[in-house]
Amino acid sequence: MARRAQPISASPGVGAALFVAALILGTLAAVALRAEAGRGLGASDWAALRFTLTQALLSAVFSVLLAVPVARALARRRFPGRSLLIALLGAPFILPVIVAILGLIAVFGRAGWISQALGFLGFEPLQIYGLHGVVLAHVFFNLPLATRLILQGWQETPAEHFRLAAQINAGAISMWRLLEAPMLRQVLPGTFAVVFAICLSSFAVALTLGGGPRATTIELAIYQAFRFDFDLGRAALLSAVQLLLTGAAGYLALKAARHDGPGAGLDRVLQRWDGQNTSARLFDLFWLLAAASFLLLPLAALLVSGLPGLPLLQASVWWAAMTSLLVAACSTVILLCLALPMSAAVALGRRGGVETAGILGLAASPLVIGTGLFILIYPIADPFALALPVTALVNAIMALPFALRILVPRASEVIAGYGRLGLSLNMIGWPFWRQVFLPRLRAQIGFAAGLGAALSMGDLGVITLFADPEVATLPLQIYRLMGAYQMQAASGAAVLLLLLSMGAFWILDRGGRWHAED
């Protein structure tokens, strides 16, 4: 594609992408170089690879397919509490794994709410453990994210399109063909790639809900190589396989996506005329209720078990909460500093490399990144002194793929719609950033920052490798509480974490959409 003159440059974004790629590949190389001769991949590793791919594929397909009707219902219905519901739907995604597992089991487990209800009716308890349990858990985690990403596709369709569609009296089928299908073709592949990549590096969820070692994933094999065999070479090799798979999936998905956006609109207030008949209303109601109960029941279970624990929390838990807030704030700033230039670079046509670098953050095993950074930092500084900056940086890299999915579609539209106008007004460089690019991406920046902050808050990431007894983050403190039999206090701390993450997400996301469409 010939590059025409543009009001902003792609080089900062390309630089950010190079930095991310260097960090991920550099840590991997550090681990590999530190390795003594180890053994290569064995039969059990290939079995792990097959299981990993199967569960990731199924989880991504179900998460994305189920998210389409939910997002459509949210896009065309307005009801009291809608924005609260949208915010709450984000909660599963940001919970620490151990907490989410206990929440899921409280509802779907052998002694869970559903099994108890089935017991009253004389049925056998629910059998959650197995491949279906893994997929169920991954859909629980990722359906909300997929829904938000797809919903954003609907929200970015200019209001004028719906007005035009109403004027030509477009029915459900025409609406689908003219507006919804093209939008989904643009949004779904990227969403699929992100969910697939997340599920690819799943470990504790897959093992616990998969019911045992037949549910061994690559990430667990990395863990085994690292701590059972101390075979760093094999850990690095497995991690490279995981990176390759994610990179390939991401590349294929992005290639499959359409890149012509819906075009710029005049930012009118959205009004929908379609989907007003009874069957469409019932259809949407069904999907909203189904999604809300599936996602909110486990959260309710966590609240029920955790609220009595809140008053038990000791000062150390509150300090950990402050630390987590600080880490999340730094992480969010780093995230935006990387993601904004990268999204602009993608919008300017530097697609493949920059986007792929962005998605690698998902595939990188936290254990390998952490170990690699440890090996790199150890000779020059005290890793403990750097625990918090390193955690903030790694959390930002891990949230980067999500931020790019959120920012890139809108960034492409802004460059396509306003680039020439900017050039003709001689609005080049920073003035274009400040007066056009950033303001028009405000909602997306808020969403991405909210998600980044919440993810950073809930992520254990690399802190365990660098942890210093005095500076625990809240998720680490939850693990410590559980390890000391303090289950009640741990569930209280989990509620605190949930409230803080949701609060950070809510504030940033609302901040971005302030004065904008509800």
Add this chain to the structure above:
Amino acid sequence: MKYSVFAAALLGASAAYADTPELTVYTYDSFVSDWGPGPAVEKAFEAQCGCDLKLVGAGDGAALLARIKLEGARSDADVVLGLDTNLTAAAKETGLFAEHGVSADYSLPVAWEDATFAPYDWGYFAFVHNADAAAPADFKALAASDKKIVIQDPRSSTPGLGLLLWVKAAYGDEATAIWEALSDNVVTVTKGWSEAYGMFLEGEADMVLSYTTSPAYHLIAEEDASKAAAAFDEGHYMQVEVAGILAGSDQPELAKSFMAFMVSEEFQSIIPTTNWMYPAVTPAAGLPEGFETLVTPAKSLLLSADEAAAVRDAALSEWLDALSQ
């Protein structure tokens, strides 16, 4: 240690701080947590050593060993506390440890003759259940029953590895058959102890792999007598937790006095109600009230460090094969 001083300078600590000798002890996370022995141990040792005891948590026992291997001879650590006998062979192989020079009148059920690692506490692995439910008397009875159990993965968890070696020590070549018979009792396998214990408390399984001392926590700290550990006729596998001095320590004398402190009355009486294990040397005042209610296995099983290292790979693949079907 120069790095910590560098860090302290960075953080603006006073220069006087650097004059006090500092002893760095790497241990596992739950040792240093507010609810573990860490805070009390630090206070007691600092009162007598005129030094600054820095306890550093690094995951669990296996992560601790990986950490020491990564840092190698340049490690800041003077003492490593929290390995168990399933890890000591690999730890010794690194050549990073020196002799501890500690002697004590241990109350372990087995004789202790390791010159590199000294024990500070020990316990028996056991399946914990609700006291009002009948418990099977051995692995075979458990496998024949319809009791559901949650266990930990030996690849990611210390108790998980302990169970693997327990079955191996009790049944040898029969271990595969035992695991195959147990496979329909296993609800699921978790990454670590916390997940498994949490699931058990939620009622997800009848029994969970933990320690014979777990009911003591519920009894003493929560005044709840509803949990019990099942006594198995085959005997119970032991976990002996040990500490060792790093050969590269720049505070060898201080490290030795810490090791001596570790087997002393003061340290040992902190252990039972903070680490919820048996002290390696029973304090003069005896064990805390409540410990007498715990089951005492008729037989103690423990593979030596070398045996454990020799059988664990084969035992792991038996376990994987039996539970993957």
